[in-house]
Amino acid sequence: MDRELLIVSTFCFFLAIVRTAVAIRGGAYRPAGFNFFAIALGFVFQTAFLSVRGHALGRCPLTNLFEVFIFLAWSVSLIYLLIGPAYRLSLMGAFTAPLVFGLQIFALLAPIDLRHSLKHSPTPWLELHASVSLIAYGAFALACVAGLMYLVQERQLKQRELNSMFYHFPPLTDLFAAITRLLWLGFGLLTLGIAAGFFTGQPLPYGKVAWSLGVWIFYAAILLARHLGTTAPRRIAALCVVAFSAALTLLWGITFLSQTPSM
Amino acid sequence: MHLFCVGISHHTAKVETRERFAGHAEIDRTLRAEAGCSEALLLTTCNRVEVYAAAAEAVPTERIAHCLLTAGDSLGEEVEAFYRHEAQQCVQHLFRVASGLDSMVIGETEILGQAKKAYAAARESGAAGPYLHRLFQRAFRVAKQVRTRTEITRGAVSVGSVAVDLAEQIFGNFETRKVLLLGAGEASERTARALFKRGVRDLRVSNRSLERAEALATLVGGRPVAMENWESQCREVDILISSTASPTPLLTREKLSPLLHDRLDRPLFIIDIAVPRDVAPDVNEMEGVYLYDIDSLQSIAQQSLAQRRQQISAGEEIIAGHVDEFSGWFTSPRARVMQSALELRPSES
Known part of the structure; x- marks a missing residue:
């Protein structure tokens, strides 16, 4: 039952992608409510999936790589729905939908939905650590999406080749401000998540701690470069894309290569 | 009832010709009293001079063109620059004009304001009656739809x-x-x-x-x-x-x-x-x-102009639907009843 909910959710994101692709192909892209509603509907089904799975497990559904990916996709949708309209980043939906779709389709197709015998019983600190860290990854994912939008728009401006999407981008300086806010949001949440990890009362997995600190330091360095004003916005945007790709790989590494459940 | 449009534009006439036929202060009265139109509206911009009219009998193009001249001017060969659209073609032409599809700069929006102004003036003088009212109200709706549903106005062109x-x-x-x-x-x-x-x-x-x-x-x-x-x-x-x-x-x-x-x-x-x-x-x-x-x-x-041109067909599709709807109404029994009522009205002098 829960996987069916996820399939419906994935289909909603797929519809958003198709709509965008058709509009761009027709040379007449304009951000419509359709993308927002498709993502909102997809989010409702994601939430239903996590709820059903959580009830079945009797804990926060973060027990294997499959659930981690879905929780991450849910975080990305949640933050998009919260900040997209607020910052008038309507076009962000066109970039967010493929990312969420990719995460979910990978989770559905890869043989990673494995049941583990859990070593530890869940504690509030452990659940806080895992969930907040993943929501932080959601913010970083959106910073990566905004970074990609920045790079696409910047390239069009430099090359002087403006397509029908160009005038729907948020202004370059507004987009950079949104990247900064998303970086701070993600960084704050990640700090909280890592700190909560030290209060679980369980032995610290040093590999995970090192990786998490590595991600934390990477993002701290990006924020430092941003505020010192010594790095061009284009490079900050590119770093957001690199950092999230690295963080996602590390997340997979932490959860999969260690052959242990995420909690 | 004959619904028609007679006019000249940048497509057919030079600016000197357009100036000569730009109309005069008494044009509303002249079109009804001398040309025999039941309803008439003059749309003049720097790129076009067009008369939209409804009349019980067909009114020749030359007579409309003559009304546009100031007193004493003769028609001459320039009358050949005039085009004429009847019934469905007239509706389609107005919808294209109001949507900016017929403009020199495709997709420009100034024409809509000019059409609204011309309509308001004709309403005020009593020259626009129920046919032109319905036609122009629909034209404004169509123009809005074309603007919002296509990219026809997108991108700067200067x-x-x-x-x-x-x-x-x-x-x-x-x-x-x-x-x-x-x-x-x-x-x-x-x-x-x-x-x-x-x-x-x-x-x-x-x-x-x-x-x-x-x-x-x-x-x-x-x-x-x-x-x-x-x-x-x-x-x-x-x-x-x-x-x-x-x-x-x-x-x-x-x-x-x-x-x-x-x-x-x-x-x-x-x-x-x-x-x-x-x-x-x-x-x-x-x-x-x-x-x-x-x-x-x-x-x-x-590039923007080229992108606007690519949007013309999308605009035409929207217009085609409205033209069919309007034509359906124009030939309906309700419209015929309205026509009979108008014909019973005493003509203006």
């Missing part, structure tokens, strides 16, 4: 508006932005005025002649800057508009590089409308600098 649109796409809000005008030519003045209209409040003008700089600064609400200080201004400004008569580039990568060192996180938009160019082309390769010269601005304006 050099000045392209520059302002690009600046807006980079900076968003202009209120806190600083602009430097280098050279006090007419083109930079136009662009500066457009930026001022959009909210720029910090305008600086630098020119070889300080008097000219002061004069332009007063015109655009800015302040003059001595020519020897313009380079240092590049540390502060967000937009630089250059249009001097210098035979060699004033701004090169070597000159600009040290000035931008402290402002890496702030973009610099350079609009170089001078010929020969004031800014070396390789400045565009610098981080955070966006350089547009006259050719690149013109090329974007052309």
Whole structure:
């Protein structure tokens, strides 16, 4: 039952992608409510999936790589729905939908939905650590999406080749401000998540701690470069894309290569 | 009832001809009393003179054209420049005109305002009755749909508006932005005025002649800057508009590089409308600098026009649906009842 909910959710994101692709192909892209509603509907089904799975497990559904990916996709949708309209980043939906779709389709197709015998019983600190860290990854994912939008728009401006999407981008300086806010949001949440990890009362997995600190330091360095004003916005945007790709790989590494459940 | 349109436009007649047939103060009365129209509306713009009318009997094109002339003028061969659209073609033509599909600059929106004004005047004088009321109300609806459902109005099509649109796409809000005008030519003045209209409040003008700089600064609400200080201004400004008569580039990568060192996180938009160019082309390769010269601005304006042309078929599709609906109403028993009622009305003298 829960996987069916996820399939419906994935289909909603797929519809958003198709709509965008058709509009761009027709040379007449304009951000419509359709993308927002498709993502909102997809989010409702994601939430239903996590709820059903959580009830079945009797804990926060973060027990294997499959659930981690879905929780991450849910975080990305949640933050998009919260900040997209607020910052008038309507076009962000066109970039967010493929990312969420990719995460979910990978989770559905890869043989990673494995049941583990859990070593530890869940504690509030452990659940806080895992969930907040993943929501932080959601913010970083959106910073990566905004970074990609920045790079696409910047390239069009430099090359002087403006397509029908160009005038729907948020202004370059507004987009950079949104990247900064998303970086701070993600960084704050990640700090909280890592700190909560030290209060679980369980032995610290040093590999995970090192990786998490590595991600934390990477993002701290990006924020430092941003505020010192010594790095061009284009490079900050590119770093957001690199950092999230690295963080996602590390997340997979932490959860999969260690052959242990995420909690 | 005959519903028809007779007119001339930039497609069929030169400006001298359009001027001759631009109508006169008594045109509403003349069209009804002399030409025999039950309802008549004159739409005149710089690119077209068109009469939309409803009449119980067919009215020849020559008679309408004659009404448009001022007293004493003869029709001559220019009458051949007139086109005529009847019934469904008339409806389709008006919908195309109101939507900007028939305009010289495809997708321009000024025509809609002009059509609304013409309709309001005809309503006020009593020249527009139920047929033209229904026709024009529908035309305004169609124009709105074409504008919102297609990209027909998207993108600027003149050099000045392209520059302002690009600046807006980079900076968003202009209120806190600083602009430097280098050279006090007419083109930079136009662009500066457009930026001022959009909210720029910090305008600086630098020119070889300080008097000219002061004069332009007063015109655009800015302040003059001595020519020897313009380079240092590049540390502060967000937009630089250059249009001097210098035979060699004033701004090169070597000159600009040290000035931008402290402002890496702030973009610099350079609009170089001078010929020969004031800014070396390789400045565009610098981080955070966006350089547009006259050719690149013109090329974007052309791209926008081409994109607008691609949208014509989408606009035509919307129009076709409305034309069918309107024609359905026009031939319906309800419309015939309305026609009978109109025919029973005493004719105006």
